[in-house]
Amino acid sequence: MSADRRTVLALAGALLAGAAGCASTTDPDDTNGTNDEPSDDDPFDGYETPDFPQIEPTTDIDLETGLLAEQVRGNVDFALELLAQLRDGDPEANLFFSPYSVSVALAMTYAGARGETATEMADALRYELAGEDLHVAFGALEGEFERRNVDGEEVDSGYPGDEEDGDADEDALGFQLSSANATWADEGYPFDDEFLDLLEVYYEAGDHLVDFSGSPEEARQEINEWVEERTNDRIEDLLPEGSIDSLTRLVLTNAVYFLAAWEYDFDPADTEPEPFTSLDGSETDVELMHQREELPYAEIDGHQLVELPYANGDTSMVVVLPADGEFETFEESFDVDRLATMLEETSSPEVDLALPKFGIESTFSLVEVMQDLGMERSFTGDADFGGMTDGDTNDLYIAEIIHQSFLEVDEEGTEAAAATAVVINETAAPEPSERVEMTVDRPFLFYIRDRPTETPLFVGRVVNGETLQDD
Known part of the structure; x- marks a missing residue:
């Protein structure tokens, strides 16, 4: 930055x-x-x-x-x-x-x-x-x-x-x-x-x-x-x-x-190029950031959600990673009720997270x-x-x-x-549990929310690794 x-x-x-x-x-x-x-x-x-x-x-x-x-x-x-x-x-x-x-x-x-x-x-x-x-x-x-x-x-x-x-x-x-x-x-x-x-x-x-x-x-x-x-x-x-x-x-x-x-920043020394599989199946090397922290996390039927808090304590980024090969099916059925269910299921294990840098x-x-x-x-x-x-x-x-x-x-x-x-x-007209892994190396959804009011400030989807990062 x-x-x-x-x-x-x-x-x-x-x-x-x-x-x-x-x-x-x-x-x-x-x-x-x-x-x-x-x-x-x-x-x-x-x-x-x-x-x-x-x-x-x-x-x-x-x-x-x-x-x-x-x-x-x-x-x-x-x-x-x-x-x-x-x-x-x-x-x-x-x-x-x-x-x-x-x-x-x-x-x-x-x-x-x-x-x-x-x-x-x-x-x-x-x-x-x-x-x-x-x-x-x-x-x-x-x-x-x-x-x-x-x-x-x-x-x-x-x-x-x-x-x-x-x-x-x-x-x-x-x-x-x-x-x-x-x-x-x-x-x-x-x-x-x-x-x-x-x-x-x-x-x-x-x-x-x-x-x-x-x-x-x-x-x-x-x-x-x-x-x-x-x-x-x-x-x-x-x-x-x-x-x-x-x-x-x-x-x-x-x-x-x-x-x-971030409340828990990523160490740039741990960032390294790794393959990201786009929605069309093609692979592109992108810069993946790494951290291991106790974070709100849920996994339901292979679909993963993690919440990354910002340092001010009131805002966060929620990343949703559908199961491998099921992005389109999941996205079609993703609505307010399904999101609510996933948020309800979060616990706080130690998450071994890999997330792309992206713009x-x-x-x-x-x-x-x-x-x-x-x-x-x-x-x-x-x-x-x-x-x-x-x-x-x-x-x-x-x-x-x-x-x-x-x-x-x-x-x-x-x-x-x-x-x-x-x-x-x-007109003219709960307590930390076992460690889990979440590698965001395929299409995912995310949104940035204000937590006390639950206001979604920004929303996005990432499905194409080729245009994910500047050369």
Whole structure:
């Protein structure tokens, strides 16, 4: 990991809220979300509700623990559904994305949706909470993440050369989970003040007035610069040429940046080239990192799961390695219930782990993906985003959803970044047990999660060793 990556730990931007909950067909104007009692044996239902800070101004809404648990479960469900949709587009490719970023950007959009448009969005995004409840939950999670984020905190890397007194050396990684939102509105267009105020209160989405009508290219460059600044320059040119034009009226953006050291780092001296078998059966030598630690681990029918904690104690990477020769069958059936079952079965043996160093960069248009998930009206002239506008004007639709992501995993930790832009146009249109081994030398799945809230921050799959590492 290069020195410049270790020194950039002070990005601007408020911490972003968690993603969506379970499917609901409730009207977004109805502030009474439905809730079933959580299952006693579901790990996604068992976490304690954090002591959320008060967000001003807001109504006095009591979010029950069970309601938030349903929200979290839906969050994981949406992440896995989105992974399945993106995988189907290119089954042989490695991919990586942030369901967190996608869900937040679309939650801001959902705040202005009405009628069938809102119902479809809630179903596709697995929202359980309705109306202001949903946005209160996003804002509450924002405050919880902000409380735990220690900007620029250094941790002892554990490498030879660290000070004997345990102080971190100058190259030690820190921890950062920063996220920011912004509203880019066409100057002069009659947006509803209550809609803009809601985005500012719950998402801290600063309102930027731009001239989409007269200078769309200048506005596009301004948005891209904002994204680059808030992702440590890892996400560049999020909005490509031609994505913004004179009919664009609103762009809602989210940018998230993550940098964390492992709690148990990998010694670079133990990293060595070993064969990785890709999904098509071909073998490629990749750099495999090695460590032996007591880690949360489960094995069911030959399918292995291990959880690698980061040094801040609240985030981790979960790696799922399907049984040899069964990746495609396992991936097809991998859902929130199966993940919950595997997490339930974890114990803490000494794990002899081999894991590739890897990096992935991905760019997606999510229009077709979200349509396949049932969000159809939003992209047509039948869209109802009347909650965004002041008066009788209701001629807006989603022209594009663009998502870009970056990931690098090495011996010291993980750096990840992602950004999402929603472009809205006016219509012209237990105790340690025996030692186990886990060698990740074939296709695998992974996700980075915030453990106290169970929010999946990033999700990915690795199936192609040839493109796994830079030469």
